Amino acid sequence: MPDLGLTDREVTLLTRYLLLKAKDGIASLPDWRPEREDSPDPTRLETGRALWDQFNCKQCHSLGDEIVKPTWDENGNPHLMSVIFAPALDKTWTRTRLEWLAEGIQHPAKRIPWSGMLQVNMTQEQARELAWYIANAVPSPKRTVAASEVVDVMRRRCNGCHYGPDPKASFNTNPEGGAGWLATWGAKPRKLDLMSIEGIMRGAVDDFGNPRPSVVPYAENSPLLMHIKGLKHPHMPFGMNPLPAEEIKLIEDWIASGAPTPKETSGIKVNPPIEMGD
Incomplete structure (x- = not known):
């Protein structure tokens, strides 16, 4: 999304x-949703895969290692328009409410009429099994980066601005917080503290005082990542050279693996991933 x-x-x-x-x-x-499981039942996965094939979902949607790409005729027209608009379903469990899945699959004309998804003759049981399969078919990314490594980068690269109030601050820092915490350049206070995992996961606040996450587990467009990659203004670190590519990659890999953190840090529960809106 732009x-x-x-x-x-x-x-x-x-x-x-x-x-x-x-x-x-x-x-x-309906009061039903598929659950994403750490060790999904292989037999149930086979059942879901059979439904995936039966209803030809693979004609339009990519899932796991099966990538669907649009093809074009000699005039530049797509052979199958729906392939262009059908989203890859690898990360469905990270970016949609799972309780919507079965209803959207069984009743696309009613639930997601803008999608152009075909209405097929499918029972509720089949739709729910297919929804469960989509939620569990692709394993979670392996966790290769620890939160402590990310905090280390933030403390080295962002300590000039993004720290919170500290009455015992050193002589070269502001006891009321850095520029990334205070009202700076005419903007309202953002209260973004990147010196701890609590602060990183808590995020900032907007002009209305509403919380805005800096990190969304699994999301490639997490605000923190977008700013340090120069894809969203203001580019960070502000007025300085970009972070080294290997440090950006480290943060990117951490977020892509679900931004794993200690189960509790100073009383703030940050794992499992924070549900946006809570």
């Missing part, structure tokens, strides 16, 4: 509008 340069007010208004539009649809959802 960065549209929306203000905090525009983001808030758009979010409220979407919530109002979705209210009735969410209320009508």
